Amino acid sequence: MPVLTYRQALNEALREEMNRDESVFCLGEEIGRFGGSYRVTEGLLDEFGPERILATPISELGIIGLATGAAMTGLRPVAEIMTINFIMVGMDQLVNNAAKIPYMFGGEAQVPIVVRTPSGAGHQLTAQHSQVLEVWFAYVPGMYVVAPSTPADAKGLLKTCIRDNNPILFVENVLLYNDKGEVPDGEHIVPLGKAAIRREGDDVTIVSYSRMVNVALQAADALADDGISAEVIDLRSLRPLDMDTVLASVRKTNHAMIVHEGWRKYGAGAEIAAQIQELAFDYLDHPVQRVTGAEVPLPYAQSLEAAALPQLEFVVDGARTMVGKR
Amino acid sequence: MVQEARTDRGSALSLPRPEEAYRDMLRVRHVAEKAYELFLKNYIHGTMHLGVGQEAVAVGVAATLKSGDYTLGTYRGHNHVVARGAPLDACFGELFGREIGLCKGKGGSMHLTSVEHGCLGSYAIVGAHLPIACGTAWSARLLGTDSVTSCFFGDGATNIGAFHEALNLAAVWKLPVIFVCENNLYMEYTPIANVTAVPRPAADRASAYGLESIVVDGNDIEAVYNVAAKAVQRARAGEGPSLIEALTYRQRGHSRTDPGRYRPSEEVAEWLERDPVTSFARRLENAGWTLDELARIEEAVVAEVEEAAERALASPPPGPEELFTDVFCGSNTSWRN
Ligand SMILES: Cc1ncc(C[n+]2csc(CCOP(=O)(O)OP(=O)(O)O)c2C)c(N)n1
Ligand SMILES: [Mg+2]
Numbered sequence: 287m288p289v290l291t292y293r294q295a296l297n298e299a300l301r302e303e304m305n306r307d308e309s310v311f312c313l314g315e316e317i318g319r320f321g322g323s324y325r326v327t328e329g330l331l332d333e334f335g336p337e338r339i340l341a342t343p344i345s346e347l348g349i350i351g352l353a354t355g356a357a358m359t360g361l362r363p364v365a366e367i368m369t370i371n372f373i374m375v376g377m378d379q380l381v382n383n384a385a386k387i388p389y390m391f392g393g394e395a396q397v398p399i400v401v402r403t404p405s406g407a408g409h410q411l412t413a414q415h416s417q418v419l420e421v422w423f424a425y426v427p428g429m430y431v432v433a434p435s436t437p438a439d440a441k442g443l444l445k446t447c448i449r450d451n452n453p454i455l456f457v458e459n460v461l462l463y464n465d466k467g468e469v470p471d472g473e474h475i476v477p478l479g480k481a482a483i484r485r486e487g488d489d490v491t492i493v494s495y496s497r498m499v500n501v502a503l504q505a506a507d508a509l510a511d512d513g514i515s516a517e518v519i520d521l522r523s524l525r526p527l528d529m530d531t532v533l534a535s536v537r538k539t540n541h542a543m544i545v546h547e548g549w550r551k552y553g554a555g556a557e558i559a560a561q562i563q564e565l566a567f568d569y570l571d572h573p574v575q576r577v578t579g580a581e582v583p584l585p586y587a588q589s590l591e592a593a594a595l596p597q598l599e600f601v602v603d604g605a606r607t608m609v610g611k612r
Numbered sequence: 613m614v615q616e617a618r619t620d621r622g623s624a625l626s627l628p629r630p631e632e633a634y635r636d637m638l639r640v641r642h643v644a645e646k647a648y649e650l651f652l653k654n655y656i657h658g659t660m661h662l663g664v665g666q667e668a669v670a671v672g673v674a675a676t677l678k679s680g681d682y683t684l685g686t687y688r689g690h691n692h693v694v695a696r697g698a699p700l701d702a703c704f705g706e707l708f709g710r711e712i713g714l715c716k717g718k719g720g721s722m723h724l725t726s727v728e729h730g731c732l733g734s735y736a737i738v739g740a741h742l743p744i745a746c747g748t749a750w751s752a753r754l755l756g757t758d759s760v761t762s763c764f765f766g767d768g769a770t771n772i773g774a775f776h777e778a779l780n781l782a783a784v785w786k787l788p789v790i791f792v793c794e795n796n797l798y799m800e801y802t803p804i805a806n807v808t809a810v811p812r813p814a815a816d817r818a819s820a821y822g823l824e825s826i827v828v829d830g831n832d833i834e835a836v837y838n839v840a841a842k843a844v845q846r847a848r849a850g851e852g853p854s855l856i857e858a859l860t861y862r863q864r865g866h867s868r869t870d871p872g873r874y875r876p877s878e879e880v881a882e883w884l885e886r887d888p889v890t891s892f893a894r895r896l897e898n899a900g901w902t903l904d905e906l907a908r909i910e911e912a913v914v915a916e917v918e919e920a921a922e923r924a925l926a927s928p929p930p931g932p933e934e935l936f937t938d939v940f941c942g943s944n945t946s947w948r949n
């Protein structure tokens with residue numbers, strides 16, 4: 287199987303879908319000649335021309351609004367927002383329009399758009415360039431939030447999202463673009479709403495998504511040295527949320543921990559923990575744990591930024607404490 | 613700021629304190645050069661957007677402002693904060709992420725701020741600070757001060773909704789604000805002309821909203837000073853906002869990692885020929901300053917910048933407790949009684 291970076295896998299998905307379906311087009315800032323901020327659309331302008339690789343002005347509201355209208359009338363737009371921090375400028379279109387049009391109009395219209403954008407911190411880009419905001423969108427009925435953690439999923443999920451008929455926020459991660467992994471050639475589809483068990487284990491369930499899955503896997507390695515067997519679940523999407531996979535694991539391990547980069551209160555972990563206690567309360571040997579980013583705007587100084595992000599030790603120590611092996 | 617007597621040789625120039633303005637231009641330039649050097653040596657992390665080549669805009673406008681006037685800018689904001697007189701060691705300290713930094717090392721290059729010097733922030737969401745500038749201008753109105761707000765932004769910002777809302781708010785309420793578009797021809801990498809249907813992205817729109825709309829050579833500090841002085845006067849007199857579109861050029865790439873190769877080399881050469889700092893030096897020379905005098909001014913500035921960077925490097929990083937300070941502000945409960 288070919289080995290691709292996360293970035294190349296996304297590029298391949300876009301190319302394949304644009305070749306397969308003429309109604310697919312991309313729009314966004316600097317996505318043409320420059321291939322986008324993170325070079326995901328590299329080469330596509332030459333292949334598909336400036337009308338299907340539409341380089342826009344700095345107009346996030348315009349981008350998502352235009353995508354919405356185009357989607358209502360037969361196209362399948364894939365909008366790129368340079369980073370999730372700028373999506374707030376266009377959020378009104380996504381939340382008030384795209385996510386509500388099918389319901390509000392009684393099923394008269396559909397809005398099959400994908401809004402791709404990277405989330406996350408780690409480059410000392412500070413408060414307005416380091417946010418993890420996808421959970422806001424997962425709160426909204428009428429749209430999906432998908433967040434692949436591997437190159438194979440990046441390709442398979444993006445292809446699925448482009449074919450889906452709902453507005454979808456497709457969350458990439460700034461620190462994953464160079465990650466490499468095996469990616470199936472050609473038609474590779476990953477179903478929406480099916481979590482992946484990245485590592486099987488019996489003692490503790492660690493639930494995560496996007497880049498934090500890697501941290502959870504590293505923690506599982508460290509825990510294995512202590513004789514603790516951790517099961518790592520990659521949610522792949524926050525909505526649809528595959529609680530069946532999570533619950534089955536918790537019923538087996540009796541210990542649940544959620545790891546995510548975003549802020550703690552009202553974060554994804556809060557929803558998952560609530561559902562675990564609603565649906566598997568009797569199976570829990572310990573309160574559900576959360577390891578998250580610190581509740582601050584991301585600071586610049588290297589030491590402060592590092593302290594604001596979820597650390598591997600927190601996951602390892604938390605799991606040890608939970609299963610009673612300190 | 614030192615009051616400089618207006619000498620005969622200065623009378624050929626419109627700037628009231630030409631030597632001070634030249635010193636400010638050099639400060640801005642050498643801070644950028646030093647920052648560039650230290651970025652390469654890995655003292656500055658993340659990203660950094662230099663305004664090399666655009667100095668005359670920041671300094672020319674700042675020369676028209678007085679204490680109590682406000683300035684807001686973008687992530688490409690070093691020039692404006694230095695031009696308003698923020699201490700250089702604290703500027704460098706912020707770039708290095710040190711305790712001494714303007715924002716205690718929490719904001720970094722994109723967010724230099726010095727309220728004491730009228731700088732109410734550098735903002736990294738394109739266009740977002742234009743409505744904020746309307747707010748600082750509105751407070752001058754309500755509080756009855758004669759404060760004028762200057763708000764700097766790029767050509768790319770003229771295509772975002774906030775620009776259009778802010779211009780209308782300022783015009784309809786005759787707010788004491790000057791919008792200064794630094795049209796450096798490019799957004800990140802794409803020419804603004806590719807995505808804008810009018811030739812002057814800021815000025816052509818401003819007149820439609822009812823603002824006094826001015827286009828000026830942004831590499832000519834005197835020209836910038838002249839139009840800004842008039843705009844500030846209008847604003848202070850309650851005659852309403854202006855928009856100045858300053859035509860200038862970013863001599864470097866968009867951010868530190870961008871070599872800027874997409875720019876035609878003739879274009880780069882042409883604009884380097886019109887470098888605002890050397891052009892101003894030439895004009896001072898014609899007005900009577902000797903080359904020797906100008907060189908001494910520059911030497912002094914270079915020494916000042918070097919010392920400031922040294923002081924900043926000697927400052928420690930912020931302590932771990934800083935992670936959680938300033939998230940919320942101290943509560944004021946007096947209103948309860
Ligand atoms: C709302 C928003 N969209 C996109 C970006 C990413 N971005 C940062 S700078 C920039 C280009 C801005 O160009 P311009 O306004 O001309 O300013 P210049 O950088 O030339 O000073 C872009 C697109 C952003 N910071 N904010
Ligand atoms: Mg520009």
